[in-house]
Amino acid sequence: MSTLDRAGLRSVPALTEPPVVEVVIEVPRGSFLKRGSNGRVDFISPVPCPFNYGSVPGYIGLDGDLLDALVLGPRLSLGTRIRVKAWGAVIMTDGGFIDDKLVCSDVCPDAVQRQEILKFFYFYAKCKGVLNIWRGRAGRNACEGWCEAIQALGRARQRDDLLNQPPFD
Known part of the structure; x- marks a missing residue:
């Protein structure tokens, strides 16, 4: 069972080993180009991405796209496939749909790192809301906070068709 720390974030239980997932970057x-899992540029950001961002090809999120994941640590090249521990997830609402973002790294992010990640996603949700209005897409956009990775994986569904991998090899 998890507990809340002083920042109101759920901590990862000390006795539980986090799930390991494969992430494609x-x-x-540091990149300004936001690509989708199909490899196409989705938009150009006015600020660089503060972490490696990608998807978990083995899972489909509630929004119908591959489950999103961020990987903390040094810059990884576009298309890198990495097996990494998922320590938690940011719960996003994008266009009215839950769009979880797994938070992955070799070591568990501390409370300060989790707070910084959440600050980024609160800002990101506001920017995505403006972008969605400009694109004519309806629905609420918000960062709903932090949860355990197993909760986000539980909301996603495993892919049956792993033959259709993202175009990055």
């Missing part, structure tokens, strides 16, 4: 840390 679509947006290297």
